[in-house]
Amino acid sequence: MPLAELKLFRLALMLLLWPILIVAAGGQTCSNEPDLDAATKSALDRAARQYFDMSTRGDVAGLKANAIPAIAGDFGGIEQAVVANKQFLASGQSTITATYVLDASQAKAPLARADFYCGIYNSPERVDFSISNLPPGKYAIVMQKVEGKTPATLTLILQDVGGNSWKLAGYYPRLNAVAGQDGAWYVSKARDYQQKGQLHNAWFCYLIAWELTAPVDFVSTPKLDKLAQEMQKARPSDIPSDASPLSLPAANGKTFRVTELVAVPVGEALDLRIRYNTADASDSGAAYQDNMAIIKAVVAKYPELREAFAEVIARAVDNAGHDYGTVLAMKDVK
Numbered sequence: 001m002p003l004a005e006l007k008l009f010r011l012a013l014m015l016l017l018w019p020i021l022i023v024a025a026g027g028q029t030c031s032n033e034p035d036l037d038a039a040t041k042s043a044l045d046r047a048a049r050q051y052f053d054m055s056t057r058g059d060v061a062g063l064k065a066n067a068i069p070a071i072a073g074d075f076g077g078i079e080q081a082v083v084a085n086k087q088f089l090a091s092g093q094s095t096i097t098a099t100y101v102l103d104a105s106q107a108k109a110p111l112a113r114a115d116f117y118c119g120i121y122n123s124p125e126r127v128d129f130s131i132s133n134l135p136p137g138k139y140a141i142v143m144q145k146v147e148g149k150t151p152a153t154l155t156l157i158l159q160d161v162g163g164n165s166w167k168l169a170g171y172y173p174r175l176n177a178v179a180g181q182d183g184a185w186y187v188s189k190a191r192d193y194q195q196k197g198q199l200h201n202a203w204f205c206y207l208i209a210w211e212l213t214a215p216v217d218f219v220s221t222p223k224l225d226k227l228a229q230e231m232q233k234a235r236p237s238d239i240p241s242d243a244s245p246l247s248l249p250a251a252n253g254k255t256f257r258v259t260e261l262v263a264v265p266v267g268e269a270l271d272l273r274i275r276y277n278t279a280d281a282s283d284s285g286a287a288y289q290d291n292m293a294i295i296k297a298v299v300a301k302y303p304e305l306r307e308a309f310a311e312v313i314a315r316a317v318d319n320a321g322h323d324y325g326t327v328l329a330m331k332d333v334k
Contacts, residue, residue, distance in 0.1 A: 028111075030118035030129070031101040043164040044099055048142040048156055051168055055082055055154065056090035067168040068159050070135075078171045085173040091148025098143040102129065107136040128220040140166060143215050151176040155215045172216045178265040183212035187227065190234065198304035199236045204263040204270075205308075206231035245277070248301065250293040258298070259317075269310035271327070274298055276314070281322035290316055291326035299333045306330055 033041070054062045060079045064072050071078070102116045114134040119126040129141065138160040146152045157170025176182060181189075190205035210231065214224055240246035245257040260275035276294055281287045291314035299305055299312065312333060315325045 028107070028114055028116055029103045030116040031103070032118055033099045036099065036101060040101065040164060041099065044101075044140050044142055044158065044166055045096060047158055047166040048096060048099075048144060049094070051156055052089065052094050052144055052154055055173070056086065058082060058086045063168060063171070068161065071169055081171055081173055085152065085154075085175075088148060088150050088152040088175060089146055089154060089173065091150065091152075092146045094144040094146050094154070096142060097145050097153075098127075098141075100127065100129070100141045102131075102139045102141065104134055104136055105138050107134075110135045124222055126222060130218050130220070132218075139169060145176075151182075153215050174211065174215060176212055178208055178212060179268050179270060183209045186212065187230075190231070193304075193308070194234050196304075198307065199234060200239075200261075200302050201304050201308040202234050203231070203236055203239065204272075206234060208263060208265075208270075248276075248294070248297050250290075250297040252289065252293040254290065254293065256290070256294050256297070258294070261298070263309070264313065266311065270308060271311040271313050272298075272305055272309040273313040273315065275317060278316045278318050280320075281316040281318040281324045282320070284324055287316040287324035288326055290314075291324070292328065295326070295328050295333060299330075306333075 036044075051063060051066065054066075060075075060082050063078065063082065064075045067075065067078075100116070100118050102114075104111060104114050107114075111134045112132065114129075114131045116129045116131075117126075118128065140158045140160070142156045142158060144154045144156075146154070153174050153176055155170075155172040155174070156168065157172075158166040159169040161167050178186070186205045186209035190202045190209060193199075193202035193205060206227075210224075210227060213227060238246060240258045240261055242259050245259045246261075247255055248258050249255045257277045258274060259277060260273065262273050262275075264271045264273045274294055278287065278290055294316075295312045295314050305312075309330055311327055311329050313325060313327050315323060317323050
């Protein structure tokens with residue numbers, strides 16, 4: 001499952017108003033599981049398990065039919081996630097590990113940023129959610145965990161459309177292990193790389209650790225806050241992006257605009273993917289030569305990468321939408 005650089009949410013703190021139910025600005029509230037009435041908890045469990053079972057069967061049509069209109073009308077992303085994660089979700093029995101009800105029904109218009117504070121302030125069990133562009137309504141977040149060969153978590157956002165009828169409003173599957181290792185292992189590996197001065201290897205491991213530890217990117221907990229602070233201190237200054245590409249000269253006399261360096265799990269190993277802009281990626285012969293040149297240039301610039309990655313993937317992309325990829329084993333990068 002490809003891992004991209006993640007946006008880390010830093011949530012504001014507020015004074016505790018009640019141990020279980022905390023009221024945020026604008027009348028938003030979060031109810032923890034012990035505070036839910038039996039009928040609501042039963043309806044949420046039933047809906048979450050139904051949608052989980054559909055996921056294990058790859059029943060995209062069933063999920064779409066049970067989604068709110070705004071989600072059903074743009075279902076492509078969820079369909080891809082269902083297909084890509086079916087094997088992991090179907091590998092074992094699921095357990096509902098957490099349920100939260102988020103009430104924004106008093107809002108008069110969509111909230112640019114809806115903040116929900118759940119639990120006791122300054123408690124290790126505190127959970128905060130920050131959701132952008134949230135329409136008025138009553139929502140639930142239900143997290144289910146599968147302890148299969150590759151452990152995974154499925155986090156669902158559900159919306160009450162009336163009478164405790166909960167429809168699908170968000171779908172977030174995540175693996176809890178990559179190449180056989182969990183988030184704690186990647187944090188430890190990141191620290192080891194950092195001590196050796198291998199800041200890029202450390203950063204990639206921190207990103208994987210975040211992906212494996214956080215069920216969704218819009219959640220904050222004391223543990224995740226600590227990880228976010230630690231990894232941001234280790235962030236190298238030259239990580240490329242579309243907005244800030246890395247200009248990299250290569251041995252073939254060309255200078256490439258690298259827009260992405262990212263770790264990609266492939267089987268039981270990690271590969272490094274390089275994405276860069278080129279004038280024309282439709283010429284496969286020329287693109288292949290450029291891909292080989294950019295692989296060698298990146299590894300020459302960051303020799304530490306040889307220790308962390310088994311292969312390097314180079315993808316040439318042009319403005320016309322052409323995309324050409326080449327894979328080279330790290331041991332063959334000369």
